[in-house]
Amino acid sequence: MDYLWGTTILVGFYLGGSALHRAGVPIPGGVLGLLLFYLALASGLLKTAWVERASTFLLRHMVLLFVPLTIGLMDMRELLSRQWLAIVASLVVSLLAVLLTTALLGRWILPVEPGLHKDADCAGQGEDR
Amino acid sequence: MSASFWAGNPVVSIAVTLLAYALAIRLHRQWKWIPPIVAACVPVVAVLLMLREPYSLYNRGGSYLTWWLGPATVALGFPMHKHGVVLRRSLPRLACVVFAGSIVGMSTAGLTAWLLHAPLPVVMSAVPKSVTTPIAIEVCRELNGIPQITIAMVILAGVLGATFGVPLLRLLRVHDDRAVGAAIGTTSHGIGTASLVRQSEMRATVSSWAMAAAGVFTSLLAALLALLMRW
Incomplete structure (x- = not known):
């Protein structure tokens, strides 16, 4: 129910x-x-x-x-074989660009409030390194 | 047996897909490195090719499953609300970060494909590649892209970001849990978020909020883009 x-x-x-x-x-x-x-x-x-x-x-x-839509790739072999370079390049460039923008902007503006700063430090300890 | 057995019967398509998915989940539990989406698609494609059943006939049933991506998009509002309550003090700043990431993601993806002379539908398929699949597909349709290409890119963005994202950020000395969560959620949606769950609760929480917000921002920006293009 x-x-x-x-x-x-x-x-x-x-x-x-x-x-x-x-x-x-x-x-x-x-x-x-x-x-x-x-x-x-x-x-x-x-x-x-x-x-x-x-x-x-x-x-x-x-x-x-999203299995049925993904299976539709089987009808697109021709398009993929012609466009794979554009697709892969666009994927990699954009992936790095988004990761860098959000991480650097996030590191810059997110911990400004004092309350958040403490919180973030506590949670962050022990994971890195 | 081929034509009479399947012949575009939607029930058979749905049953075969469910079976492949259930097996894929089993395989993934046994061997973590096998992505469930690949393990679910390969056997279905093999069966379709073997029985010479064209995709369009298979998809008479498949489209019933695809329809449920709509309610699944709505369901994203649930984690967004749940985590939004926890994060409420940093939400405005977090929203700015995710918004910036969404703009950068859409424009760099589209521009790179365009500069490499990809045809317009392929360019438009690349634009929503950072966001969670159900929203990416809706955005792709709005922009007259090709959903299959978008899905392939979305999955790759998820897997690549989940694998190399955190090590790369560590190299850049980004250690703050909120920044890492925002970056992975905006870049690699659900697949990235799932990879953070074992690292820290704060990272996973920020990441799942960022993933839902990135989807919303991207569809708003895409609506704007579609209006501009019609102009």
């Missing part, structure tokens, strides 16, 4: 988000659903206990959900 009720809520938010998307909001339906769902949780309209198990279950088995 827990799973059923939670899944129904998730599907409801997805359908709601998709309806808004079709009505002209330029953000994907799933993301609109996510934002509404987040607001409902943050405002307390939706109890976390109602959706915890269904959400965790769906996220844990997300890999299953």
